[in-house]
Amino acid sequence: MEIMKTSIRAILDNIESAQEFLDKQAIEDFEDIIINSKNIFVTGAGRSGLAAKAFAMRLMHLGLSAYVV
Numbered sequence: 926m927e928i929m930k931t932s933i934r935a936i937l938d939n940i941e942s943a944q945e946f947l948d949k950q951a952i953e954d955f956e957d958i959i960i961n962s963k964n965i966f967v968t969g970a971g972r973s974g975l976a977a978k979a980f981a982m983r984l985m986h987l988g989l990s991a992y993v994v
Contacts, residue, residue, distance in 0.1 A: 959984070962989070964990045964992065965989060966992050967992070967993055974993075
């Protein structure tokens with residue numbers, strides 16, 4: 926159980942430290958593009974492909990038209 930707590934803490938610390946590198950304006954621009962798009966196409970291979978599929982599914986849950994290529 927302790928290794929799980931240590932691993933979760935390391936992951937959370939990594940996410941928190943990564944926030945300083947985020948460009949808030951770029952994120953807002955990306956959101957606007959996604960929300961205002963008629964169709965959204967995502968692609969990837971391997972783990973990137975799995976992440977793309979998960980992203981497309983979340984977009985579909987939001988009512989957007991998303992496709993995995």
